[in-house]
Amino acid sequence: MKSTALDARRITPLARARRWLTPLAWLALLLLSAGMGQLEWLFRLIEPDVRAVVYRRSGFFALLGQHILVVGVASLLAVVLGVGAAIAVTRPAGRDFLPLVSQLASIGQTFPPVAVLALAVPVLGFGTLPIIVALLLYGLLPIVRNTLAGIGSIPAEVHEAARGMGMTAGQVLRQVELPLAAPVILAGIRTSVTINIATAALGATVGASNLGDPIITGIVNGNTAYIVQGAVLIGLLALAVDSGFERLLRRG
Amino acid sequence: MIELFDVTKRFGDETAVDGITLRIEKGELCVLVGTSGCGKSTTLRMVNRLIEHDGGEIHLDGQPVRSFDEVTLRRRIGYVIQSTGLFPHWTVARNIGLVPRLLKWPRARVRERVEELMRLLGLPVAEFADKYPRQLSGGQAQRVGVARALAADPDILLMDEPFGALDPITRETLQHELRELQARLHKTIVFVTHDMDEALSLADRLVVMHQGRIVQQGGPIELLHDPANAFVESLLGGMDRGLKEAALIKVGERMLPLGPRLLASERIAYGASLSQALSVMLWHQVDRLTVVDEEDIPIGELSLRRLLGARAS
Numbered sequence: 001m002k003s004t005a006l007d008a009r010r011i012t013p014l015a016r017a018r019r020w021l022t023p024l025a026w027l028a029l030l031l032l033s034a035g036m037g038q039l040e041w042l043f044r045l046i047e048p049d050v051r052a053v054v055y056r057r058s059g060f061f062a063l064l065g066q067h068i069l070v071v072g073v074a075s076l077l078a079v080v081l082g083v084g085a086a087i088a089v090t091r092p093a094g095r096d097f098l099p100l101v102s103q104l105a106s107i108g109q110t111f112p113p114v115a116v117l118a119l120a121v122p123v124l125g126f127g128t129l130p131i132i133v134a135l136l137l138y139g140l141l142p143i144v145r146n147t148l149a150g151i152g153s154i155p156a157e158v159h160e161a162a163r164g165m166g167m168t169a170g171q172v173l174r175q176v177e178l179p180l181a182a183p184v185i186l187a188g189i190r191t192s193v194t195i196n197i198a199t200a201a202l203g204a205t206v207g208a209s210n211l212g213d214p215i216i217t218g219i220v221n222g223n224t225a226y227i228v229q230g231a232v233l234i235g236l237l238a239l240a241v242d243s244g245f246e247r248l249l250r251r252g
Numbered sequence: 253m254i255e256l257f258d259v260t261k262r263f264g265d266e267t268a269v270d271g272i273t274l275r276i277e278k279g280e281l282c283v284l285v286g287t288s289g290c291g292k293s294t295t296l297r298m299v300n301r302l303i304e305h306d307g308g309e310i311h312l313d314g315q316p317v318r319s320f321d322e323v324t325l326r327r328r329i330g331y332v333i334q335s336t337g338l339f340p341h342w343t344v345a346r347n348i349g350l351v352p353r354l355l356k357w358p359r360a361r362v363r364e365r366v367e368e369l370m371r372l373l374g375l376p377v378a379e380f381a382d383k384y385p386r387q388l389s390g391g392q393a394q395r396v397g398v399a400r401a402l403a404a405d406p407d408i409l410l411m412d413e414p415f416g417a418l419d420p421i422t423r424e425t426l427q428h429e430l431r432e433l434q435a436r437l438h439k440t441i442v443f444v445t446h447d448m449d450e451a452l453s454l455a456d457r458l459v460v461m462h463q464g465r466i467v468q469q470g471g472p473i474e475l476l477h478d479p480a481n482a483f484v485e486s487l488l489g490g491m492d493r494g495l496k497e498a499a500l501i502k503v504g505e506r507m508l509p510l511g512p513r514l515l516a517s518e519r520i521a522y523g524a525s526l527s528q529a530l531s532v533m534l535w536h537q538v539d540r541l542t543v544v545d546e547e548d549i550p551i552g553e554l555s556l557r558r559l560l561g562a563r564a565s
């Protein structure tokens with residue numbers, strides 16, 4: 001009995017590393033692709049007639065970095081605000097706001113991000129800020145919804161026992177509610193981040209430079225090679241992040 | 253010692269508990285019975301302040317429960333519920349060690365205590381310590397629930413239909429274990445159940461509730477013989493009360509020493525109940541049984557007359 005448990009623990013590091021293979025593979029592919037400036041001959045096949053077939057206004061690594069930064073900042077804020085709000089309205093003191101917040105969360109989901117962006121620009125001007133705000137607002141919703149669902153799905157008797165055993169409200173939250181809701185919350189964050197990786201490309205239309213730039217420029221100039229370059233990188237980034245989340249989720 | 257003085261609880265317009273006065277002595281096992289919705293759970297949960305009472309006073313060892321910090325109070329009171337409420341993301345050992353950890357016991361002492369309790373409740377440490385609640389049977393889960401409640405050695409134990417969801421055989425085993433545990437530990441226990449046989453067999457004192465009030469309280473035999481009204485009588489089993497009483501009396505209390513007569517062919521253990529003895533007589537159509545001890549050695553005999561006669565004597 002005991003020895004098998006120990007054996008299992010011994011092989012874990014290797015097994016764990018192997019389980020991260022898929023996300024790491026996507027990541028490697030992503031980094032390789034960011035060096036696709038070298039593949040000029042390939043894109044020449046797509047667009048034989050135009051002068052420039054590789055987007056050169058900024059390096060792909062810089063664009064990728066910008067993209068990750070924008071999504072990262074927006075997602076971090078969305079997690080803090082979204083999880084925080086959902087926790088607040090499931091406490092006795094905030095329970096009055098629960099219907100309001102959960103309603104907002106479900107209505108907001110149906111709101112297209114382009115519309116959020118269109119509304120944000122007049123207020124915040126062009127640049128990185130409006131896209132962060134748009135991503136934050138749009139990304140908030142799956143997180144709030146999932147956190148509410150996760151906390152709400154904890155069986156009443158578990159709550160009853162936790163309180164009855166003499167756990168403080170903070171202990172119930174940290175040791176019972178959050179760990180039990182974690183997979184659902186994480187799934188919400190996953191949805192939010194992956195959607196936002198794609199949505200962030202819209203930032204290029206309001207002057208935030210990221211992987212959306214080649215796509216928008218490509219559309220404007222009718223250059224399919226540019227579009228492919230942006231799209232491939234965004235797709236690979238989304239895949240790498242998404243499979244990373246999948247890995248995290250399956251561990252539980 | 254737990255004392256309730258004229259305790260009342262209202263939920264909106266509905267009065268769930270209506271002026272209950274009750275005193276449970278130290279070391280006593282008090283069983284609350286009554287029809288569904290009569291306020292048993294509410295009464296229990298007012299003791300550990302999961303529900304705050306609206307009127308009256310509840311005292312523990314002479315101190316009002318409101319004078320304690322509610323978290324401190326609950327850590328001093330064991331609580332067991334029907335659905336166990338084990339934390340699904342924690343192992344058995346971690347679940348049992350919850351309250352000692354909340355009380356900041358040193359880690360080694362927590363582990364020692366957890367293992368002690370697992371042995372006490374018949375859960376082999378090597379087999380169960382690292383299991384998760386979903387890997388347990390109902391009976392095992394309930395044992396873990398009881399162990400968790402006992403972990404910090406509370407004087408008071410509140411048990412709300414703890415064995416309600418178990419099959420009759422597991423339930424009887426756990427009742428038996430609870431009785432043995434109680435004989436050793438002398439906790440003050442408030443126990444809620446719907447099962448009248450369970451109530452009668454466990455109770456030092458039986459409290460019958462109806463619509464938020466106490467209708468009658470007393471020892472099991474006292475209530476069986478002298479029900480205050482038709483409700484108590486029917487709750488306690490109506491015409492079956494004779495058998496229920498017989499179930500509470502051991503053969504050993506009624507047997508006679510072995511006489512000059514031949515041994516009767518059918519045997520009964522001296523620890524069996526009179527209702528079981530009666531059943532054996534009915535089954536074999538005999539009016540005399542040989543009473544044997546644990547080693548199956550005859551130590552006495554029980555006649556039907558002797559079995560029936562006791563009530564008059």
Ligand SMILES: Nc1ncnc2c1ncn2[C@@H]1O[C@H](COP(=O)(O)OP(=O)(O)OP(=O)(O)O)[C@@H](O)[C@H]1O
Nearest residue numbers: 263266267268286287288289290291292293294295
């Ligand atoms: N939190 C609550 N809010 C509103 N009403 C409640 C609450 N808890 C209990 N009640 C009501 O109080 C009454 C007594 O409930 P309680 O749970 O104490 O009954 P019970 O005797 O334990 O019943 P059962 O045997 O079915 O468990 C019921 O009518 C119930 O509907």
Ligand SMILES: [Mg+2]
Nearest residue numbers: 292293294412
């Ligand atoms: Mg109840």
